[in-house]
Amino acid sequence: MKASTFEYHPATSVDEAIQLLAANEDAKVLAGGQSPVPLLNMRLARPSLLIDLNGLTDLAYVRRDGGHLAIGALTRHRDVEESELVLKHAELLSLALGHVGHVTIRNRGTVGGSISHADPAAEVPAAMTALDAELVVRGPSGSRTIPVRGFFLGYLMTLLEPEEILTEIRIPLLPDGTGCAVEELTQAQRRLLHWWPSSWP
């Protein structure tokens, strides 16, 4: 199937993207494009306007900011996974990103896109929750900071307002010497854990 007709606008600033979102009720933003593009092609999503954030290179960074790591929402998974700062101060996130799809997916997908998309099976939202991250979002009336715990309301649902854009993720630095591990369970393993009587070894 082919996507239905839509306008395409490459945003030149966050403010411009917010204005376009506010002025067009069914507009959507595009980051790595890995989730919306299949939805468009299957016509499960039919936005009238697609606002491309990929030109906003000032939203792609990892830096230390006092007691936090600040990660721009447009930073690609792979850049975060390989960041020396992330490996030193939030290794859990790097380990979790190693489980996201494969390298080609991680070269394109963005951390902000993964959090905004809110797929409960996704690694980035889970890692951000474990790391007690905060999310900086911007809308027509300015910026607000939301603790990631409480941001996810359900399947593909978050506290983001339709005209808001996630701009930055702030992660408190892990104390030196903190150890991290990430283990993933398949659906079948989860069922087995439910079924396994707790008295069994």
Ligand SMILES: Cc1cc2nc3c(=O)[nH]c(=O)nc-3n(C[C@H](O)[C@H](O)[C@H](O)COP(=O)(O)OP(=O)(O)OC[C@H]3O[C@@H](n4cnc5c(N)ncnc54)[C@H](O)[C@@H]3O)c2cc1C
């Ligand atoms: C084959 C394949 C395998 C994958 N495997 C995995 C996996 O194993 N684990 C995993 O976690 N993910 C996986 N993904 C998902 C992928 O890694 C991306 O994380 C995900 O698609 C969202 O990131 P994106 O940058 O592509 O955002 P997009 O797909 O562009 O956007 C996703 C949604 O968020 C909105 N959005 C994007 N950025 C912002 C922003 N800054 N502010 C507000 N709203 C925004 C968009 O409007 C859209 O609704 C896979 C994808 C594919 C295609």
